[in-house]
Amino acid sequence: DTFxxxxxxxxxGLLYTAKGTAALLxxxxxxxxxxxxxxxxVFIVAAGANILASLLAIIVLKPWRKVVVAKSQQTA
Structure with a gap:
């Protein structure tokens, strides 16, 4: 678990904030x-948003998670 x-x-709280924001759309x-x-x-826009989220997860979150896990292993 990263967090x-x-x-x-x-x-x-962030999960439910995202759900509330989606309801506003x-x-x-x-x-x-x-x-x-x-x-x-509507479906094309939703698919585009999902593709963008997937790319962000791969490009931003994956490298960030590696750093966080490495730090936690060094301190343990």
Whole structure:
């Protein structure tokens, strides 16, 4: 575990903040669907957001996690 039990409540709070933010995007998705008449654009935007999140996880989080794990192993 990268963050440990010390940050469990912070991580849970961030998770629910992200869910709340996603709920605020529903009107924008509804507008895109209504203006185009199909759900295609909504799903394309959602897929793009998922691809971006995946790339960020690989490019940013993976190297950062290596550093954090190495530090914790040195101090242990």
């Amino acid at each position: 440990g039990s010390k940050f469990a409540t912070t991580n849970a 529903v009107p924008a998705a509804n507008y895109m669907q209504q203006s185009s008449g199909t759900w295609d654009m």
